[in-house]
Amino acid sequence: MIEILDTTLRDGTQGEAVSLSSDDKIAIAKRLAAFGIPLIEGGWPGSNPKDAEFFARMKGVDLGETQLCAFGSTRRKGLRPEEDPSVAAMVEAGTPVVTVVAKSWDFHVLHALEVSLEENLRMIEETYRYLVGEGKRVIHDAEHFFDGYKANRAYAMETLRAAVRGGADTLCLCDTNGGSLPEEVYEITKAVREAFPGVTIGIHPHNDAELAVANALAAVRAGATHVQGTINGYGERCGNLNLTSAIPNLMLKYGLELKGLSRAKLAQLREVSHFVDERANLTPNLRAPYVGDAAFAHKGGIHVSAVLKDPRTYEHVPPEVVGNTRRVLVSDLAGRSNLLAKLAEAGVEVPKETAGALLSEVKQLEHAGYAFEGAEASFYLLAHRLRGGAMPFSVEGFTVFVHVADADPETPTWAEATVRVRVGGTLQHTAAESQYGPVSALDKAFRKAIEPFYPEIAEIELSDYKVRILSGQEAGTASGVRVMIEMRRGGERWSTVGASKNNLEASLKALTDGYAYALVKNQPVFKG
Known part of the structure; x- marks a missing residue:
């Protein structure tokens, strides 16, 4: 059973051009819960007033089986967990689950956090012990884990042991720079899985090398059962793992069960993707796998002819499984099959000889600068005129x-x-x-x-x-x-x-x- 943690409302908002109000975040949280996402990371309540307001308003919201998570970091050096404002904000957020980021890479510990390697281990263990004592489920986000493992394997593993000693029940391995390769992710995740047999292992990949989905799948093959990502791949730099690609891959390609999700709910995937884009005031990605307008669009005449006979010829899954639809495009690359299929979508039947004349007209007009792919109403009118239909003016x-x-x-x-x-x-x-x-x-x-x-x-x-x-x-x-x-x-x-x-x-x-x-x-x- 795979557990999905959606961090659109936290990590996703760190992406360029992504901005969500508290109202937007509440609406998205409700929609993700209705979709069946089991864990929703709502933000970092200790970092800004907007996230603090979100958690305050969410205390009265029923998300059903979905649990809301607050995000934060380990205590600062020189402070006890109960004295640290960031830790206190996680507790005050009132969520049953907290995700806590901690350093795994000795380079970051020494040069970014500027504490000793031993102090970093104490910060992890003491923070988690305190949060568990406050009744929280703790998910350990092992920042830069793969880079840290490659640089100093022994220390990276020791940070995980500190997290487990503190009471974390999930060790989520983060490819924070997004530069790891699938084979590296597989081998390192496998080593962690073998070293911590009774602990849930997770994966949190970024997409800087266009490998976030591949890396998540590699981690799952190696034994990870907790996956973190964002709807539409929002996130810092090149973005996070795109859950609208990862979820159907896990369910349809690997045949895995996902907690809270089902094949019936998967049919809502495209609508969920567009809902989040709409709340973020962003244009949906035309070429997004599974959910984009072009994901099941067919343009070449040979392709369309084959798809009309059997969609499996050029479609790896039925579009309706993910809430999408098949589209036939009309252009100067079209064949007669494209035109007949396009007209059939509108309930129109045209003899083949008329389709030939229409095809010739389309190609001439596209040569003159027209483009009918995104102008289906103009294409309909062209067919209407060639078929002898009267024009109103x-x-x-x-x-x-x-x-x-x-x-x-x-x-x-x-x-x-x-x-x-x-x-x-x-x-x-x-x-x-x-x-x-x-x-x-x-x-x-x-x-x-x-x-x-x-x-x-x-x-x-x-x-x-x-x-x-x-x-x-x-x-x-x-x-x-x-x-x-x-x-x-x-x-x-x-x-x-x-x-x-x-x-x-x-x-x-x-x-x-x-x-x-x-x-x-x-x-x-x-x-x-």
């Missing part, structure tokens, strides 16, 4: 005029746009202005033209807008551009694309596709 022209502010700084720059839109047999010629620029003015003028015919577009909002230059530095301001737009209505989101040498024309193409998709997507125009 057509744009016949537009103009944009920008009024530049004069010398008075209080006078804002604003834009005015006019559009000519045909809706059925009616030609609409409207104008609008905006202080937010020409794209906003175009959007307002277009809405003004079609809203009398389609009042439902008032519910649609623009949620993202991106411009990419396509032609390279040589073309300068004559470069072609690609505009990607995301729109939303309620909980539904869709993306469109426009490409042109003219940024405003590309923007208007993407905008109008976004509105057209919302109006035609439910029309039953696709029949086999």
Whole structure:
């Protein structure tokens, strides 16, 4: 049975660009507990007011079978444990479990901690004896253990003996610099496992050499049954062990039982990953194994053709096992199978001869700068048109005029746009202005033209807008551009694309596709 300790709320917050409020930390702790993580390290209550506030607020929160851990360090030199503020903060946090970091590497003891090797051993043993006496389960985080073992094996092992004499029930070996190799981790963990037969052995790897997952698996093969990491691999420098990769590897590849987790709960993995990203205000990693959008995305025509026959041809696990879904991408690398599969996702049936024409059109448009991978609404409309589906409107022209502010700084720059839109047999010629620029003015003028015919577009909002230059530095301001737009209505989101040498024309193409998709997507125009 493997025990997972999640340190997203402590070690994870030490990562660059990762910042969590107390409310965020409480929400994440509740979500991780609901997922089934048995141990959640909430922070270092003695280091900052935010973590102290978190533990105070968590005293009334029911996490079910999950236990909350407070983090801290051994007593300082010259102080008894009961006199040390950091040790006292761990006790006052009121958690049943504490994780305590202690030095394992003689180099760190002498040059960073600046105490004698003997004093470091006393600091470990006395701190743990005190905490156990206060009713705590003590997890010993052996900082820099692998580097320490390689530098001075005898002393590194002696620090573990001091931890056990003090009452620690778990010895977690930390690859703090993240530079150890899997074979080293395996051999050293095996040696520790054999030296401490009645003690739980753990692993806490960092990812500086892109080996954290491999090192964790090596440690488990060597006998470790306690694994520490973070959701999405957050952490200092290159991050910690990524639990969203480690957990499915342990369960699906090794067939191991994880305390508190089950195959049914594993299906929540992607949602948990994105929940944590959302609370941290970070964009999910597109290529994250198991949980990323691209993890089960297929682009090459040969791949898609095979996957449609049997997903095992190009998928190592079924995506639904980890809460993900299979995606078929449409691009200039696509084959007919891609297009048919993509349309099938939307419940669309298209004859093979029509698919051939659609494929040719897609490749021509991508050569001109379009990209349909992230703009599935534009792809749907393209298929809709080729299949003979009616469009709700057509744009016949537009103009944009920008009024530049004069010398008075209080006078804002604003834009005015006019559009000519045909809706059925009616030609609409409207104008609008905006202080937010020409794209906003175009959007307002277009809405003004079609809203009398389609009042439902008032519910649609623009949620993202991106411009990419396509032609390279040589073309300068004559470069072609690609505009990607995301729109939303309620909980539904869709993306469109426009490409042109003219940024405003590309923007208007993407905008109008976004509105057209919302109006035609439910029309039953696709029949086999």
